[in-house]
Amino acid sequence: ETGVTQTPRHLVMGMTNKKSLKCEQHLGHNAMYWYKQSAKKPLELMFVYNFKEQTENNSVPSRFSPECPNSSHLFLHLHTLQPEDSALYLCASSQEGGTRGNTIYFGEGSWLTVV
Amino acid sequence: AQTVTQSQPEMSVQEAETVTLSCTYDTSESNYYLFWYKQPPSRQMILVIRQEAYKQQNATENRFSVNFQKAAKSFSLKISDSQLGDTAMYFCAFMEGGTSGSRLTFGEGTQLTVNP
Numbered sequence: 001e002t003g004v005t006q007t008p009r010h011l012v013m014g015m016t017n018k019k020s021l022k023c024e025q026h027l028g029h030n031a032m033y034w035y036k037q038s039a040k041k042p043l044e045l046m047f048v049y050n051f052k053e054q055t056e057n058n059s060v061p062s063r064f065s066p067e068c069p070n071s072s073h074l075f076l077h078l079h080t081l082q083p084e085d086s087a088l089y090l091c092a093s094s095q096e097g098g099t100r101g102n103t104i105y106f107g108e109g110s111w112l113t114v115v
Numbered sequence: 116a117q118t119v120t121q122s123q124p125e126m127s128v129q130e131a132e133t134v135t136l137s138c139t140y141d142t143s144e145s146n147y148y149l150f151w152y153k154q155p156p157s158r159q160m161i162l163v164i165r166q167e168a169y170k171q172q173n174a175t176e177n178r179f180s181v182n183f184q185k186a187a188k189s190f191s192l193k194i195s196d197s198q199l200g201d202t203a204m205y206f207c208a209f210m211e212g213g214t215s216g217s218r219l220t221f222g223e224g225t226q227l228t229v230n231p
Contacts, residue, residue, distance in 0.1 A: 002159060031217065042119075043206070043221040056218070088158060094217050102217050103150070106160035 003027040004107035006091050012113045013081065021076040021110045023091030031096045032074040033104065034066060037088040049074060050096055081114045088112075117142045117209050121222035128197045129230050135182075136192045136225045138207030146212030149183065149190045150219070155203040163205070166190065168212070197229045 004025045013019045025032060034046040048056035049068040063085075065077040074091055091107045118141045128134035140149070151163040166174045166183050173181050178195045194201055207222040 040223075042223050043219075045218060048218070090160060092160075096217065103162055103165060104217055104219055105162070106152075108157060108159040111158075 002105065002107060004091055004093055004105055006089075006107040006110050008110060009108065010111045010113075012115060013078065014115055015081060015083070017081075018077070018079045020078065021089055021091075021112070023074040023076075023107060025072055025074075025091075025093040025105075025107075027093055027095070027105060029093040029095045029105075030071050031094045031102075032068060032071070033092040033094075034074065034076055035090040035092060035106075037090055037109070039087075043090070047076075078112070081112075083114050086112055086114045117144070117147075117211070117220045119207050119209050119220055119222035121205075121207055121225050123225045124223070125226045125228070127228040127230055128194075130197055130199060132197055133193060133195045134197055134227065136194075136205050136207075136227065138190045138192070138222055140188050140190065140207070140209050142188070142209065142211075144211050148210040148212065149181075150208040150210065151179070151181070151190075151192045152206045152208060152221075153201075153203045154206065154224070155200075160206070164192065194227075199229050199231060201227065202229045203227060 007022045032049045036044045046060045047066045067075040088109045090109045092104045094102045094104045120139045147168045149166045153161045153163045164176045180193045182191045204224045206224045208219045
């Protein structure tokens with residue numbers, strides 16, 4: 001039990017499909033993140049939400065659309081993806097209290113394959 | 116921009132022995148934090164250990180300890196009494212200090228295999 005739960009764990013979608021990844025954190029944190037992990041590349045930060053507000057979009061293509069309805073839930077809506085978007089998508093959360101250095105806790109990831 | 120470098124893509128160690136994983140980073144910041152995360156085959160990223168740059172004392176967590184050399188910008192992880200369950204990808208990560216949220220910059224990872 002990690003405290004950060006991601007669904008689905010595996011997703012296969014066509015390039016014209018629309019799907020969503022869901023993340024829920026049970027840690028009472030106020031910040032949530034999406035990271036992308038591709039083969040042979042370091043983890044890349046995609047989006048950051050603090051208190052439901054998006055505070056960072058790391059030049060992510062618009063075919064990825066995040067949504068944060070509350071501090072416990074984070075979605076990543078996927079639309080017209082490309083095969084190179086196939087990767088492990090990791091959700092994470094932390095408790096932000098005004099200064100950095102807060103530990104970030106990760107979920108188990110959602111494996112996405114675009115065909 | 117900060118960069119994190121892990122120069123050992125793969126390492127192996129015999130069970131019960133000690134192994135050290137290397138990490139160097141580049142930053143102009145004086146206030147920052149360093150982390151080691153472990154990613155086993157389940158793919159979940161698990162925090163192993165954390166170091167505050169303003170602390171001179173090296174962090175330890177049971178069998179895991181770090182050698183933090185701030186001037187050299189080096190942050191190595193030592194695993195003592197290696198166990199089969201330590202087999203995983205290990206990532207070194209950097210976080211700036213200051214305000215307004217946490218951002219992790221990761222290295223490329225070191226795949227550690229513990230052999231029986």
